Amino acid sequence: MEKLIGDLKRQIIEALNLKHLKPEDIGDEQPLFVEGLGLDSIDALELIVLLQQHYNIKLADPQEGPQIFKSVKTMAQYITSNKTA
Amino acid sequence: MGIYIKGMGNISPQNSWRDTPLLANPIDYTGDRLKCIEPDYSQFVDVKQLRRMSRIIKMGVAAGAMALREAGLNTPNGIITGTSYGCLEDTGIFLSKMIENNENALNPTPFIQSTHNTIGSQIALLLQCQGYNQTYTQRAFSFENALIDALLDLKDNPEQSILAGGVDEITDFSHELQKRFGIFRRKSSSSLNLFKEQDRGTLNGEGAAYVVLSGIRGEGNAICLDSVETFYKPLKTTFREKIQAFLESAELKADEIDLLMIGKSGDKTWDMESDKISSSLFSSSSIGVFKHLCGEYPTASAFALWLSVSIMKDKKLPDVVLQKDCSRPPNNVLIYNSYFGKYHSLILLRTC
Amino acid sequence: MKGRVHVAGTGIISAIGNSVPDSLLSFKNHFSGIGKVTLFNTIYENDLPVGEVRMSNAELSDKLSYHPTISRTALLGIHAAREAVRSSNIDLGKWRTGLISATTVGGMDRTESFFNSFLKDHSKGKLRDVVHHECGSSTELIADDLGINGFVSTINTACSSSVNAIALGARLINHNRLDVVIAGGTDALSKFTLNGFNSLMILDRQPCRPFDAGRNGLNLGEGAGFVVLISDRVKASVGLNTQCYVNGFANTNDAFHQTASSPEGRGSFGAMQKALDMSELSPEKIAYINLHGTGTLNNDLSEGTAVKRLYGDKYPRVSSTKAFTGHTLGASGGIEAVFSILSIQHQCVFPNLRFETPIPEISITPQLNFETGLDVNHVMSNSFGFGGNCSSIIFSKS
Numbered sequence: 001m002e003k004l005i006g007d008l009k010r011q012i013i014e015a016l017n018l019k020h021l022k023p024e025d026i027g028d029e030q031p032l033f034v035e036g037l038g039l040d041s042i043d044a045l046e047l048i049v050l051l052q053q054h055y056n057i058k059l060a061d062p063q064e065g066p067q068i069f070k071s072v073k074t075m076a077q078y079i080t081s082n083k084t085a
Numbered sequence: 086m087g088i089y090i091k092g093m094g095n096i097s098p099q100n101s102w103r104d105t106p107l108l109a110n111p112i113d114y115t116g117d118r119l120k121c122i123e124p125d126y127s128q129f130v131d132v133k134q135l136r137r138m139s140r141i142i143k144m145g146v147a148a149g150a151m152a153l154r155e156a157g158l159n160t161p162n163g164i165i166t167g168t169s170y171g172c173l174e175d176t177g178i179f180l181s182k183m184i185e186n187n188e189n190a191l192n193p194t195p196f197i198q199s200t201h202n203t204i205g206s207q208i209a210l211l212l213q214c215q216g217y218n219q220t221y222t223q224r225a226f227s228f229e230n231a232l233i234d235a236l237l238d239l240k241d242n243p244e245q246s247i248l249a250g251g252v253d254e255i256t257d258f259s260h261e262l263q264k265r266f267g268i269f270r271r272k273s274s275s276s277l278n279l280f281k282e283q284d285r286g287t288l289n290g291e292g293a294a295y296v297v298l299s300g301i302r303g304e305g306n307a308i309c310l311d312s313v314e315t316f317y318k319p320l321k322t323t324f325r326e327k328i329q330a331f332l333e334s335a336e337l338k339a340d341e342i343d344l345l346m347i348g349k350s351g352d353k354t355w356d357m358e359s360d361k362i363s364s365s366l367f368s369s370s371s372i373g374v375f376k377h378l379c380g381e382y383p384t385a386s387a388f389a390l391w392l393s394v395s396i397m398k399d400k401k402l403p404d405v406v407l408q409k410d411c412s413r414p415p416n417n418v419l420i421y422n423s424y425f426g427k428y429h430s431l432i433l434l435r436t437c
Numbered sequence: 438m439k440g441r442v443h444v445a446g447t448g449i450i451s452a453i454g455n456s457v458p459d460s461l462l463s464f465k466n467h468f469s470g471i472g473k474v475t476l477f478n479t480i481y482e483n484d485l486p487v488g489e490v491r492m493s494n495a496e497l498s499d500k501l502s503y504h505p506t507i508s509r510t511a512l513l514g515i516h517a518a519r520e521a522v523r524s525s526n527i528d529l530g531k532w533r534t535g536l537i538s539a540t541t542v543g544g545m546d547r548t549e550s551f552f553n554s555f556l557k558d559h560s561k562g563k564l565r566d567v568v569h570h571e572c573g574s575s576t577e578l579i580a581d582d583l584g585i586n587g588f589v590s591t592i593n594t595a596c597s598s599s600v601n602a603i604a605l606g607a608r609l610i611n612h613n614r615l616d617v618v619i620a621g622g623t624d625a626l627s628k629f630t631l632n633g634f635n636s637l638m639i640l641d642r643q644p645c646r647p648f649d650a651g652r653n654g655l656n657l658g659e660g661a662g663f664v665v666l667i668s669d670r671v672k673a674s675v676g677l678n679t680q681c682y683v684n685g686f687a688n689t690n691d692a693f694h695q696t697a698s699s700p701e702g703r704g705s706f707g708a709m710q711k712a713l714d715m716s717e718l719s720p721e722k723i724a725y726i727n728l729h730g731t732g733t734l735n736n737d738l739s740e741g742t743a744v745k746r747l748y749g750d751k752y753p754r755v756s757s758t759k760a761f762t763g764h765t766l767g768a769s770g771g772i773e774a775v776f777s778i779l780s781i782q783h784q785c786v787f788p789n790l791r792f793e794t795p796i797p798e799i800s801i802t803p804q805l806n807f808e809t810g811l812d813v814n815h816v817m818s819n820s821f822g823f824g825g826n827c828s829s830i831i832f833s834k835s
Contacts, residue, residue, distance in 0.1 A: 015192075016136065038133065041697055045637060046194060052189075053190050170571065179632075180549060180629060183632050185556070191632055197637070200541060200823055200824065201572065202826055205824070206826065207695075215690050215703065218824075219688065221590060222592070222593045224571060224577075262555070317589045319586070
């Protein structure tokens with residue numbers, strides 16, 4: 001899980017072009033949206049693509065997004081329970 | 086009623102935004118592609134917002150900010166942008182991914198940023214400007230259309246300030262593609278010598294230039310944008326008369342034009358006609374050229390506007406621009422741009 | 438004192454018909470043009486309904502006498518612009534005539550085939566497939582077809598583009614720079630836009646349900662819509678009997694987000710209010726609003742909120758015709774302008790298909806049937822686009 005969280009932080013920084021941040025700047029449970037990192041709806045879509053590209057998980061309904069993308073930790077938990085080979 | 090130029094911003098292949106005397110050290114390029122000299126964009130936009138912006142959007146936003154800064158304005162009443170190619174980089178990225186990934190797992194950001202109006206809307210978003218917002222994309226008339234729109238608007242609402250600009254970029258894809266049309270010089274060792282070496286082909290250019298226009302004069306000397314007109318495929322037989330009619334509407338004759346800023350491209354095929362017009366109608370005017378400085382691109386007339394206004398402010402014509410010097414102070418300046426023989430435009434500037 | 442800008446002709450092509458009379462018939466019969474993608478190969482063939490014009494490129498180019506390799510956007514535009522000019526009976530050459538078109542896609546339908554080859558090898562791909570890529574190029578093809586070489590312009594403000602084109606045409610006539618303007622827009626369906634909108638996850642996998650509580654996104658469409666605008670002088674000189682005129686318009690920017698509209702619909706509200714101000718009409722004079730109504734969760738709520746802000750519960754008849762045509766992007770303003778003018782000419786309003794339940798937050802029930810015999814004196818048409826570009830236009834009965 002720790003490795004996954006570390007990977008995820010790097011992937012998020014790359015996918016969302018958060019060049020001003022380093023992985024250690026993002027807390028595991030820090031809110032990603034609204035407060036915290038302050039990401040928006042376009043970032044949410046990019047995270048959906050990230051799940052597909054890196055973890056082969058397809059999120060058909062964007063409404064599920066807010067729960068899954070609450071923090072890096074919730075993302076990691078979702079990936080762990082849904083990852084297909 | 087005058088329409089005054091209150092501020093300008095220009096990002097181009099020359100030092101057009103640094104605080105130096107106008108074209109004191111013109112930059113000479115080898116090859117067929119001129120590239121913009123770009124500022125540190127974090128001066129103009131928060132780093133968190135910069136992350137999503139492609140190069141052309143940053144260029145447009147920064148040029149717009151420079152113009153507003155010079156005009157002493159936080160927000161204009163309207164934002165009008167001319168761009169022929171739009172956001173090429175993002176268009177290319179999305180298209181490539183669509184093909185490579187066979188339509189799977191496509192990032193939305195390049196698609197969102199690929200629409201032509203992204204430049205103007207990003208400026209509006211950053212400034213929270215809810216006023217008039219327009220984007221023109223009529224090839225070499227894109228910037229002229231933006232100016233014509235601004236003039237119409239300010240005639241009705243002279244108390245307003247309008248930010249109008251012309252922006253176009255080169256990407257690796259677009260340059261490779263355009264090369265195949267055979268429009269660039271095969272060999273060029275010096276862009277500054279473009280007009281000294283008669284040859285086929287021009288140089289590829291890019292830039293972002295914005296101007297703040299208002300019907301309110303303000304203090305000190307002023308430079309007015311008098312009139313703008315576009316001519317699509319004009320007949321050679323009647324074009325000279327149209328130019329004269331354009332000047333007559335401004336109560337001017339051709340011999341009252343102190344400086345003709347001519348948009349020759351360096352391609353002898355197309356430049357022949359421009360030269361004929363310049364020698365027949367404007368024999369007593371000083372002649373200036375500009376595409377050896379910025380390259381050829383659809384909104385190059387925006388660079389010409391910045392250059393002409395700068396010259397009128399300084400009351401000095403840089404040697405690198407001057408092709409013929411009639412030693413007249415530049416009070417009436419006519420920009421005559423042409424683009425591959427099909428698009429011709431006139432922009433008249435006057436000190437007032 | 439400014440004169441009037443009269444509508445002398447209209448032309449249209451969309452999923453519900455290749456002409457103005459055909460479109461009216463489709464409305465009467467509640468015939469929607471939404472169906473499967475046939476124009477290009479896509480993995481979404483069975484998933485994403487679209488509103489395609491029922492003519493292939495070969496059929497269009499044959500009918501219009503063009504080479505089949507010119508872009509579909511240009512072909513659709515030429516088709517509709519010709520109908521508009523024909524219906525106006527104006528001799529364009531006699532006047533200071535301009536063409537203002539709008540498109541978001543330009544020649545992308547050809548460029549994407551070119552790119553397939555170009556991507557692998559930059560020396561490959563047929564150049565004729567990209568020579569008309571630029572938006573302005575399809576406008577020039579229309580201008581050349583109609584013999585117009587005066588003022589030619591193209592606007593691209595996403596989905597609000599062609600309303601802006603018509604508004605500019607009216608302004609140029611009002612300022613006595615032009616006598617006649619052909620204005621509108623055209624956009625062809627392309628794989629690029631289908632995938633683009635799909636990446637935003639705002640496409641409905643079923644035929645769209647604008648303004649319905651259960652709506653789930655938009656269906657893309659294609660087409661072209663043009664109007665011929667003329668000045669008082671031209672109308673008097675030609676002795677034309679026109680039925681409506683451009684009474685007001687407005688262009689604002691929501692300045693909220695790149696793709697989403699503000700929850701309170703400030704851009705939409707601003708556009709509608711300013712159009713009313715220009716026309717000096719009070720809101721209750723509007724008999725019908727042709728909504729932008731794409732069917733997305735965001736637009737319909739935002740636009741509906743703006744309508745309620747303007748009207749409270751006393752809103753006029755409203756409907757989105759996108760349930761018929763799909764969202765035709767840059768052409769939507771032009772197409773829906775033609776529908777608005779039809780509404781005045783035939784004193785009718787059009788239904789909002791597939792509506793069942795009002796959106797709870799706004800409780801707006803749109804027009805459900807095609808209805809005639811009404812008093813339609815003033816019609817408003819809304820077009821709101823990405824980048825916060827919001828425009829509204831009002832047509833009034835002469």
